[in-house]
Amino acid sequence: MMPGEAMLFLFAVIMAALLLFTMVFFVIMFSDLECDYINPIDLCNKLNQFVLPEMGAHAFLFFMFLVNGSWMSMILNLPLAAYNVKKVMSGRHMYDATEIFRTLSQHKKECFIKLGFYLICFFFFLYRMIVALIAADS
Secondary structure, X not given: OOOHHHHHHXXXXXXXXXXXXXXXXXXXXXXXXXXXXXXXXXXXXXXXXXXXXXXXXXXXXXXXXXXXOOHHHHHHHHHHHHHHHHHHHHOOOOOOOOOOXXXXXXXXXXXXXXXXXXXXXXXXXXXXXXXXXXXXXX
């Protein structure tokens, strides 16, 4: 049986992979909009159904690190969690079809930053899981 810390980071690796794939999907959809393969209404309808689950999954991961006392991982995730809370509180978290072309570069930049962040988190969580498994074995 795996120790608790290793289970936490196994879960974190899986969540980071899912969030990473979500951001890749967002980038692909924004590229499709730029090339006129998809219209703005369809883009917003497709992406808006993933916005809150993505933020919720990240918030849950942050909460799990807080509850389990993984302070380094919690601090690593704190800036994005705070940014997501700020976006939701200000009501700017959903994509608007009438404004999407005006704000497309900003949305793409945000997606690329999140993509890089989730990629770094994936490898950090993988490293922490391996360290926890080695520590439990010895």
